[in-house]
Amino acid sequence: MGRLDNKVAIVTGAASGIGKGIALRFGREGAHVVVVTDKRVELGEQTAAEIRAAGGTATFVQGDVASSADTVRFVAATVAAYGGVDILVQNATWSKPGRAVDLAEEDWDRTIDVGLKSIYLGAKYAIPEMRKRGGGAIINISSVNGIAASPRLAAYNAVKGGINQLTRNLAIDYGRYNIRVNAIAPGHVVTESSGASIHQDPQQTWSFTDACPLGRVGKPDDIAGAALFLASDDASWLTGEVLVVDGGMSIQVPEVLIAAHYRRFGGKPAVAPIEDPPKDE
Numbered sequence: 287m288g289r290l291d292n293k294v295a296i297v298t299g300a301a302s303g304i305g306k307g308i309a310l311r312f313g314r315e316g317a318h319v320v321v322v323t324d325k326r327v328e329l330g331e332q333t334a335a336e337i338r339a340a341g342g343t344a345t346f347v348q349g350d351v352a353s354s355a356d357t358v359r360f361v362a363a364t365v366a367a368y369g370g371v372d373i374l375v376q377n378a379t380w381s382k383p384g385r386a387v388d389l390a391e392e393d394w395d396r397t398i399d400v401g402l403k404s405i406y407l408g409a410k411y412a413i414p415e416m417r418k419r420g421g422g423a424i425i426n427i428s429s430v431n432g433i434a435a436s437p438r439l440a441a442y443n444a445v446k447g448g449i450n451q452l453t454r455n456l457a458i459d460y461g462r463y464n465i466r467v468n469a470i471a472p473g474h475v476v477t478e479s480s481g482a483s484i485h486q487d488p489q490q491t492w493s494f495t496d497a498c499p500l501g502r503v504g505k506p507d508d509i510a511g512a513a514l515f516l517a518s519d520d521a522s523w524l525t526g527e528v529l530v531v532d533g534g535m536s537i538q539v540p541e542v543l544i545a546a547h548y549r550r551f552g553g554k555p556a557v558a559p560i561e562d563p564p565k566d567e
C-alpha cells in the first residue's frame with residue numbers, strides 16, 4: 287500500500303532537482319505521475335521512465351508553465367491519461383538575479399511569469415478538475431526567500447513572497463471544495479541549478495552547512511518527504527500553510543549565522559562566537 291495509491295499527480299519542473307525528487311517519491315507511493323517540463327524534454331522523459339522502471343505509472347508532457355495554452359494542455363493530457371487530477375505540485379521556476387535598477391524589464395517579466403503567474407494558471411485550470419473529484423491538494427514550492435529577502439534577487443524574492451500569499455488566498459477560496467493548498471519553503475538544497483550558483487563554491491556550501499542546526503544542506507528527497515505529507519490524507523486538516531523545510535536555518539536570529547561564518551572563516555566576530563561544540567560536551 288502506497289500513501290498516494292491511485293491518486294493522479296502533476297509535478298511541474300520535474301526534469302531535475304527538487305521536482306524530480308518529488309515525482310520519484312510520489313511514483314513510489316503509488317501515484318500516477320505526470321511530469322511536466324518545458325525545454326529539457328529528454329530529462330523529463332527520463333524522470334517518467336525512472337518512475338516506470340521502479341514499478342510506478344508516469345507520463346511526460348512538455349509544457350511551459352508560464353503559458354496559459356500549455357497549462358490547459360498538460361491538465362487535459364493528465365485527465366485523458368488517468369481520468370482526473372488530485373494533486374498539483376507547482377515546482378518549476380526560472381529566475382534572473384539582479385537589483386531592481388539593473389534588472390532588465392523582460393527578465394523581471396519572465397521571472398514573474400514562470401515563478402508566480404504559473405501558480406495562478408495551474409490553479410485556474412487544475413481546480414475545476416479537482417472539484418470533479420470531490421477535492422484535491424496543491425503544493426506550491428516557495429523558498430525561504432518568500433519569508434526573508436536575499437540581496438540582488440529582486441524578482442525571485444517577489445515571486446516567492448507572492449507564492450506564499452497566493453497560497454493562502456487559494457486555500458481560503460477553495461477550502462469549501464475540499465481543496466487544500468499549501469506551500470513548502472525550502473532552504474538550501476543541493477540541485478543542479480543551486481550547484482551551478484550558490485553551491486559551486488565549497489566555502490559557501492560550508493557556510494550553509496554551518497548555518498543549519500541539523501548540520502547539513504538539503505537533498506531533493508528532504509523536500510519530497512514534506513510534499514508527500516502535504517499531498518497525503520495525513521494532512522487532511524492542513525491548508526494555507528507555508529512549511530519551512532530548511533534544516534532549521536531560518537529559526538535562528540542572524541547573530542547565530544554571523545557567528546557560524548566567523549567560526550568557519552576566522553576574523554573578528556561582531557558578536558560573541560558560539561562555542562562549537564559547547565565546553566560541557
Ligand SMILES: NC(=O)c1ccc[n+]([C@@H]2O[C@H](COP(=O)([O-])OP(=O)(O)OC[C@H]3O[C@@H](n4cnc5c(N)ncnc54)[C@H](O)[C@@H]3O)[C@@H](O)[C@H]2O)c1
Pocket residue numbers: 298299300301302303304305322323324325326349350351352377378379380400427428429430471472473474475476477478479480
Ligand atoms: N535548490 C534550492 O536550494 C532551492 C531553495 C529554495 C527553493 N527552491 C525552489 O525549488 C524549486 C526547484 O528548484 P531546483 O533547485 O530543483 O531547480 P532546477 O533548475 O533543478 O529545477 C527547475 C525545473 O523547472 C523546469 N522549468 C524551468 N522553467 C520552466 C517552465 N517555464 N515551464 C516548465 N518547466 C520549467 C526546469 O526544466 C527544471 O526541471 C524552484 O521553485 C526553486 O525556486 C530551490
